[in-house]
Amino acid sequence: MKKQTSKFAGFTRKYAAIPYGVFMAVFVIFPLIVLLLYSFCEKSVDGSLSFKFTFDNFKSVFSEDNFSMLINSLLVGLYTTGICLLIGYPIAYLLANKNYNRSAVLVMLFMLPMWVNFLLRTLATKAMLEFFGITMGMGTVIFGMVYNFLPFMIMPIYTTIQKIDYSLIEGAADLGASARVTFWKVTVPLSLPGVLSGITMVFTPTITTFAISKMLSNSKISLIGDYIEQQVKILNYNVASAISFVIILIVGISMIVLNKYDKDNANQGGGLW
Amino acid sequence: MVKKIMAKTFLGVVLAAMYLPILWLIVFSFTDTTSVSAWRGFSVNAYIELFTGSNSDDIFKAIINTLIIAVCASAISTILGTLAAIGINSVRSKKIKFAYKQANQIPMVNSEIVTAVSLMLLFGMLRSFIVLEGEVQLINVILAHTTFCTPYVLLNVLPRLQQSDNKIYEAAMDLGCTPTQALWKVVIPDIMPGIIMGFIMSVTLSIDDFVITQFTLDGGIYTLSTLIYSKASGKKPLPIEMRALSAIIFIIIAALLLYVNTKSSSDQKKKITNTGAKKSPKRSKR
Numbered sequence: 001m002k003k004q005t006s007k008f009a010g011f012t013r014k015y016a017a018i019p020y021g022v023f024m025a026v027f028v029i030f031p032l033i034v035l036l037l038y039s040f041c042e043k044s045v046d047g048s049l050s051f052k053f054t055f056d057n058f059k060s061v062f063s064e065d066n067f068s069m070l071i072n073s074l075l076v077g078l079y080t081t082g083i084c085l086l087i088g089y090p091i092a093y094l095l096a097n098k099n100y101n102r103s104a105v106l107v108m109l110f111m112l113p114m115w116v117n118f119l120l121r122t123l124a125t126k127a128m129l130e131f132f133g134i135t136m137g138m139g140t141v142i143f144g145m146v147y148n149f150l151p152f153m154i155m156p157i158y159t160t161i162q163k164i165d166y167s168l169i170e171g172a173a174d175l176g177a178s179a180r181v182t183f184w185k186v187t188v189p190l191s192l193p194g195v196l197s198g199i200t201m202v203f204t205p206t207i208t209t210f211a212i213s214k215m216l217s218n219s220k221i222s223l224i225g226d227y228i229e230q231q232v233k234i235l236n237y238n239v240a241s242a243i244s245f246v247i248i249l250i251v252g253i254s255m256i257v258l259n260k261y262d263k264d265n266a267n268q269g270g271g272l273w
Numbered sequence: 274m275v276k277k278i279m280a281k282t283f284l285g286v287v288l289a290a291m292y293l294p295i296l297w298l299i300v301f302s303f304t305d306t307t308s309v310s311a312w313r314g315f316s317v318n319a320y321i322e323l324f325t326g327s328n329s330d331d332i333f334k335a336i337i338n339t340l341i342i343a344v345c346a347s348a349i350s351t352i353l354g355t356l357a358a359i360g361i362n363s364v365r366s367k368k369i370k371f372a373y374k375q376a377n378q379i380p381m382v383n384s385e386i387v388t389a390v391s392l393m394l395l396f397g398m399l400r401s402f403i404v405l406e407g408e409v410q411l412i413n414v415i416l417a418h419t420t421f422c423t424p425y426v427l428l429n430v431l432p433r434l435q436q437s438d439n440k441i442y443e444a445a446m447d448l449g450c451t452p453t454q455a456l457w458k459v460v461i462p463d464i465m466p467g468i469i470m471g472f473i474m475s476v477t478l479s480i481d482d483f484v485i486t487q488f489t490l491d492g493g494i495y496t497l498s499t500l501i502y503s504k505a506s507g508k509k510p511l512p513i514e515m516r517a518l519s520a521i522i523f524i525i526i527a528a529l530l531l532y533v534n535t536k537s538s539s540d541q542k543k544k545i546t547n548t549g550a551k552k553s554p555k556r557s558k559r
Contacts, residue, residue: 012452017360017373020353020423024376027420031391032379038394047397091287100280108534113291116526117481119501120519123511124294127301147291208384210484211502225386225484232488237394244387251384 032248038241047235057242066227073223076138077207080145081153084202085195087146088153092194093187095154096161107158114151121148122212129216136218144216145206152205153198160194161187193258200254208247295523302520305513319517326514335500339480342411342496346418347475353419354426355468359460361427362434377428380421389488392417396489410490417489418479425478426471433467434460497522 037049039057044050062070094100095107113121125144126136134140164187172182210225222230224243231240305318323329361373380388396413405412441463445455461468483498490499504515 013359013363013456015360016356017358017364017369020357020360020427021373021376023353023419023423024379027392027395027416028376028379031388031395034394034398035387035391048401049398087287091284094280094284100277101284105531105535106284108530109288110291112527112530113295115477115481115530116295116523117483117498117501119483119498119505120298120522121294123501123505123515123519124298127511127516128294128297131297147294150291204384208386210386211506215505228386228390229487232390232393237390237397240390241394244384244390247384247387251382251387255382 035241035244038238039245041238043236043238047237057238058246060239061243061246069222069224069227072138072221073207076142076145076213076221076223077203079142080149080206081199081203083142083146084150084153085199088150088198089157089195092154092157092161092191096158110154111151114155118148118209119211122215126215136216136220138217138221140216141213141221144212148209148212149202149206152201156197156201157191157194160191164190196258200251200258204247204251204254298516299520299523302513302516319513322512323514323517323521328512328514331495331500332514332518335495335497338408338411338494339496339498342414342418342486343476343479345415346422346479347472349415349419350422350426350475351468351472354423354471355430355461355464357423358427358430358434358464358467359456362431377424381424385421385482385484386488388421389417389485392420392485393488407492408494410492410494413489414486414496417485418475418482421482421485422475422478425474426468429471429474430464430467433464437463 034049037051040053040055042050042052042054042056060066091110095110101107122144125147129136129140129143168186168190169182172186173179177185207223208225208228210223210229213221213223214226224247228240228243231237231243301312302319303315303317304313305316306313323332357373361370364370392413396417437460442455442459445459446452450458480497483502486496487499487502490496495503501515501519505511
């Protein structure tokens with residue numbers, strides 16, 4: 001009898017996931033298929049899907065006209081990620097280390113800017129840079145990106161360092177390792193998953209976010225995100241789709257690499273589902 | 274000791290640098306120069322302009338739009354996500370669980386701009402069937418926001434469900450509840466904290482969104498973030514009332530977050546002292 005009721009119960013509850021399944025099919029999977037189709041089709045006059053196969057969209061993405069845009073994106077992305085790592089790692093380390101910090105509010109203060117709209121933060125940065133009479137260009141764009149994405153580097157590194165078993169560090173000290181050796185041989189390797197996810201959380205948004213580069217360089221420097229916006233404005237959805245597809249590939253590859261390193265997290269995720 | 278002082282100084286300097294521009298904008302909202310490069314005496318003109326000036330109508334319409342979108346999208350996301358979590362939790366097939374897991378990851382992992390372009394293309398296709406004009410366009414934005422909010426609701430509710438004991442549900446049924454009654458009286462109250470957390474996260478994500486809104490909304494209708502962008506991306510300097518608006522938003526968000534966080538951390542301390550060291554530390558992670 002009991003078995004029967006539970007079977008019946010599972011039967012009804014099972015259907016609860018169907019609305020979301022349908023929703024995802026329509027608003028997540030289908031749009032990506034449309035995007036893929038657009039990226040391999042010729043441009044039509046009114047921006048509708050033409051169903052004429054072509055590789056031209058990808059060719060025009062990687063054409064010489066876009067050379068400086070692609071190089072700029074790469075440079076800004078690399079510099080921003082590098083600087084964020086250089087500043088963010090020590091911060092995350094200090095915040096997670098009980099000898100230096102015990103207050104949750106301090107951690108929160110570092111995360112708080114993340115919740116403030118990035119346009120407002122960028123506006124504020126621009127206002128301040130203008131006050132100091134700094135000319136807008138590559139430097140200010142990188143500064144603004146670091147300012148915007150630093151919390152995204154601190155957060156994952158902080159959580160992984162916090163999870164490190166402290167007895168490992170004590171053990172290293174007991175076995176005669178100096179503080180420096182312990183740091184480089186124990187803490188750093190164990191925090192690598194956090195570093196990797198920090199890098200992906202900074203690099204891709206940096207090169208794909210539009211508006212920041214435009215605002216902080218007076219439209220002199222445009223990155224991939226700005227390029228997509230510009231293509232959409234002139235109704236060239238096909239090229240916009242092609243470059244979006246390239247972004248999907250980049251993100252996908254970095255996710256695969258990340259999952260390989262981040263076995264700990266993968267196990268947790270497996271437990272959840 | 275020296276190390277400690279150096280560490281504190283380093284943290285302080287970075288923190289100061291992070292907050293300097295924000296403070297800067299707040300300070301300069303109390304003067305009426307058009308550019309923020311010179312201080313011209315104290316004035317509340319920016320605030321007067323914000324509430325009574327020529328742009329104030331647009332600004333308040335944008336705020337209303339932002340709130341409508343946030344509330345509707347979060348409500349839909351919360352319902353969809355909670356139902357999905359209940360469904361996934363009771364489905365036995367590993368394949369279905371895996372499929373949901375993968376699909377649920379897509380909006381979180383994908384670059385915002387990719388999601389934005391793909392949704393824009395979808396709505397563009399739909400336009401040949403139904404044309405949405407004016408404020409009705411907000412439906413598109415609500416649907417778009419629902420796509421990136423629901424994954425977070427699901428991820429907040431599912432762990433709660435897995436912690437709760439399925440036997441209680443079965444017991445409710447044995448005691449004569451119909452499945453619907455059991456759902457409302459047993460399952461939902463049990464996972465309520467997760468549902469509320471998911472709703473709050475959805476609201477913040479929706480209000481904060483710019484990229485996806487910018488791509489799915491046009492024709493003179495603005496939300497707060499797209500309005501700020503339209504005022505800020507031009508060649509002209511930012512109107513002074515926008516400075517006042519930014520200052521107000523900053524202060525509200527900072528106050529809210531500080532309140533929520535200090536409250537939740539003190540709650541956590543209470544919980545820890547109440548339950549003692551029985552629970553494994555892993556559970557109190559969030």
